[in-house]
Amino acid sequence: MDTAPTRSPRPPVTPRTAAVWAVLRRELERHAGRELTVVDVGGGTGGFAVPLAEAGHRVTVVDASPDALAALTRRAADAGVADRVRAVQGDGDALAGLVAPGSADLILCHAVLEVVDDPADVVAAVAAALRPGGAVSLLVAGRAAAVLGRAFNGHLDAASALLDDPDGRAGGRDTLRRRYDAETAEALLTAVGLTVEETRGVRVLADLLPAAVVEADPRTMLDLELALSTRPPFRDIAAQLHVFARRP
Numbered sequence: 485m486d487t488a489p490t491r492s493p494r495p496p497v498t499p500r501t502a503a504v505w506a507v508l509r510r511e512l513e514r515h516a517g518r519e520l521t522v523v524d525v526g527g528g529t530g531g532f533a534v535p536l537a538e539a540g541h542r543v544t545v546v547d548a549s550p551d552a553l554a555a556l557t558r559r560a561a562d563a564g565v566a567d568r569v570r571a572v573q574g575d576g577d578a579l580a581g582l583v584a585p586g587s588a589d590l591i592l593c594h595a596v597l598e599v600v601d602d603p604a605d606v607v608a609a610v611a612a613a614l615r616p617g618g619a620v621s622l623l624v625a626g627r628a629a630a631v632l633g634r635a636f637n638g639h640l641d642a643a644s645a646l647l648d649d650p651d652g653r654a655g656g657r658d659t660l661r662r663r664y665d666a667e668t669a670e671a672l673l674t675a676v677g678l679t680v681e682e683t684r685g686v687r688v689l690a691d692l693l694p695a696a697v698v699e700a701d702p703r704t705m706l707d708l709e710l711a712l713s714t715r716p717p718f719r720d721i722a723a724q725l726h727v728f729a730r731r732p
């Protein structure tokens with residue numbers, strides 16, 4: 485289907501999401517005027533799904549939490565896009581059975597690989613669900629930011645553990661199961677035949693600065709986050725790493 489009117493998404497862009505939306509907008513512009521089939525794995529309450537539906541696309545959100553999906557459904561109804569958003573309760577690890585192979589133009593997988601049982605299985609299912617030419621937007625927690633965060637807070641043992649742990653965990657009480665470096669996140673996608681087009685850092689400064697500084701001049705803060713997002717070494721110390729890749 486390629487006749488539906490689409491428009492540029494108008495999400496509430498903040499320093500915490502600006503770098504991701506910059507990349508997504510560019511992808512939507514590449515297909516301007518075409519209604520895309522989007523899947524948001526672990527899409528939660530629809531912070532990305534609903535603006536994408538408002539922009540004229542069809543979005544399926546697969547999430548393990550019934551509560552998150554209920555909130556998503558209310559949010560989509562409030563925005564007048566209930567008919568464009570489908571909520572599917574399911575585990576990211578079982579994605580292959582939930583989304584038809586070769587059906588998606590764009591798959592979001594944001595802040596999910598840190599909590600699933602087997603990230604390689606999820607990424608393989610994502611690659612299989614993409615059409616040739618389709619793209620994935622992967623957002624994962626960064627190891628370097630977590631090391632620095634623990635150290636700044638005086639938890640030097642936890643910082644050392646995180647630095648050396650193969651999964652980027654700070655011990656058994658860590659709330660995340662794993663974290664990534666730019667190279668390890670990119671390797672996940674290239675291992676399933678996807679071509680990485682861009683890797684950005686998300687929230688390079690936003691979590692490090694006092695809230696008063698972040699809020700004092702939001703426009704400058706947002707511009708600075710965007711400028712730092714593409715430039716190593718700043719990119720590599722971001723709280724999250726955003727990898728955009730395409731199925732050839």
Ligand SMILES: C[S@@+](CC[C@H](N)C(=O)[O-])C[C@H]1O[C@@H](n2cnc3c(N)ncnc32)[C@H](O)[C@@H]1O
Binds near residue numbers: 525546548577601
């Ligand atoms: C940190 S939230 C991220 C939400 C959204 N993607 C975002 O970036 O705002 C993680 C989401 O993943 C969902 N989730 C956790 N484990 C999951 C799993 N195994 N399969 C699918 N979704 C899962 C949670 O219910 C939650 O909505």
